[in-house]
Amino acid sequence: MKAATHSRVTTSAGLALLLLLSAPTGAKASAGLTALPATGSVDPRFLSYNIEMLEVTGGRFWRPYGSPGADRYEYRPPLNLGDRRLRAAAKALAPAYVRYSGTWANATWFADTATAPEKPPAGFDSVLTQQQWRGAIDFANATGAAIVTSFPTSPGTRDAKGVWQSDTAARWLAFTRRAGGRIAAAEFANEPNMVTLTRPPEGYTGADYRRDYASFATWLRRASPGTLLLAPGFAELGEPTRTMSKRNKSMQQFEGEELLTAELPRPDGFSFHFYGGASERCGGKIMGHSLEKALSPAWLDQLDPALARMKALRDRVAPGVPLWNTESAETACGGNPWASSFADSFRFVDTLGRSAQAGVRVFMHNTLAASDYGLLEEHDFTPRPNFWAALLWKRTMGTTVLVPPPSPAPELRIYAHCLPNRGGGVGLAVINLGDEARSLPVGGNARTWIFRAAKLDSKAITISGRTPALSTAGVISGLEGETVAGELMVPGRSIAFLAATSAGNKACRGSAGQRR
Structure with a gap:
């Protein structure tokens, strides 16, 4: 627009x-x-945020600009979810959803024993301990946040024929209840249209995915009927990053109806992600992203065609289901150097307003406190400009x-x-x-x-x-x-x-x- x-x-x-x-x-x-007449409504938790599963377990995430080293990733220890300042910042944004997910969640194993193994079992890349997940549940309960997540889909969750099994998810869900937690909403996998990132079996097809999604949806509704089912979790990008991504032969991708059709279990929320492009870490500089363009209409308005595509897909496969943007920030791959500055607040506030006007029910910012697109500095949790914008949005912009x-x-x-x-x-x-x-x-x-x-x-x-x-x-x-x-x-x-x-x-x- x-x-x-x-x-x-x-x-x-x-x-x-x-x-x-x-x-x-x-x-x-x-x-x-x-x-002024009313034109729609949003969830009371409309403006929410992500905490990457990798932040809970500890692991390698996007290296901040200026941090020594050539690798675009940097190891982080588990986030201190008990930090007083972090909790105060999150509580100020209540009510909200906190989404513990991300690409790394696709291969995270939950350790249902008091002592976690030093290494993850075969078919997984990381371990989520009981203590870590208790801390995540306590953080949500203490800050007025409802938990949203996705479940692992890596080889360790599959049988010999490559079919997804619910036993790993069932153990995690059972412990969540015992620990006083509740999963308010869940997606099957994080960004399943980027198939390679879900760690699928060799030769995995759209039909295979739809089979596994149907199995997951049936299991979730039986095992946790109070949990909202979100699907398909489609990753959308702005141009020219979107076109360049589709030309990437190393990344297998599925299109809309390969993930969800009208014949499959109907979700409670039609979920997707949106990033305007890729950060400099992932080649964004050569595609024209720059500080000078941070306030340009061309940059801000590219949300519109992405929303149009998601609405059109929703109307074909799940008409009437509310839209949930479960992950969004300035650019993918941790954000550009100016994602932590005032320059990005124009995009942030414009995207919130535009999303609410377009009928998006829930909007989750990525992240609360990791890398350059976090609302908070990741070491001492000092608020960045977007945190203050989020806080005043909460205080002035209600649900109508x-x-x-x-x-x-x-x-x-x-x-x-x-x-x-x-x-x-x-x-x-x-x-x-x-x-x-x-x-x-x-x-x-x-x-x-x-x-x-x-x-x-x-x-x-x-x-x-x-x-x-x-x-x-x-x-x-x-x-x-x-x-x-x-x-x-x-x-x-x-x-x-x-x-x-x-x-x-x-x-x-x-x-x-x-x-x-």
Whole structure:
């Protein structure tokens, strides 16, 4: 979708904007935010996050830029899920889903004995110990997160004929219950369309996969009827990375109906992943990804064709099933160097708003605290700009999605939701991609939080003139925001969140779905 189209300034919308701009200041609030109609809804846990299974077990993940060594991977010890600051950051994003999965989960063996083996059994690459999984369950319970995962599919889970067996998954599920945990939703495998990454038997076909998926779905619904079934977990990419990936002869790939058809068990959520491209670690630089393009409409808008493809596939194989984006970030392979900076917050907030408008029910950011695309620094859990954007999204953008007010300029992108816990209140997320300040009528008094940085690739931001912080003791500061009345002035290259508690929007009154 082009920026000019995205602004929604159609003939009727343009007339509405003209009426708003010509009305007295006090009338702008009631005529503008009050009349925004509802267009859909999202899950109360809409904005969620991933913790890679590899972070729980320890292992080799994407090496951060600037870290010594030529290998694109770097060993990490198991993540300290009991860290006070990490838990405080996660709790601030509640309610959420925490997805323990990723490529490495496809070959992780659960050790159901008190003492784990030094090496994984044949057919697996890593070991998840009882202690590690207890820690993951405790983290979720303590931070208001519901667990989402995928199950191993590597050779160790298969019989002599290469058919997937449920015994490994059953042992893991049984222990989860004994440890006080619950798996809220599950996928069969992580990114099964990238078949090679699921460690399939030689000669594995689409028919073989559909057989195994059907077996998994039947088992899951019998063994854990309260767990939502997510499928197909399709990995989608932006261009030109998508085309280049399909030309990669070393990676066997399946297309849509090879994974899921209307005849197979119907999932509760139609799941997919989306990355705009590949990071510099995986050749992204030669495909044109750059800091200079981080705010370009061409980069931001490429989500649209990916969503269109996923909707079309969903409508063919599971019509009416809600869309779940269970893994997404700036680029695959750990993110680009600027994924941890203010530059990526424009994409992040725009993707959240655009996804909610398009009917995506759940959106899971990858990751909470690993590599360059993490919301937090991975060693001391200092928040990055995207964490603060996520936190203010949680505080201002509730479950009811509204038709946004018309934008006065193509470079100003506006998203609107009902406020959480505020009857009649409206929340806005406003992105100014241009260099000039832009104003937006908001009527009566409202609270706003404006993100700015001295440089696009800076990790240091201010929010309405203050520096936000999360102390090691877990205390958040610097989010006081400021009061505005009549209109919101959004500086060039900035992001604003706004809470209009007195908007009096009828679509936002008395909605139980607004409660978090």
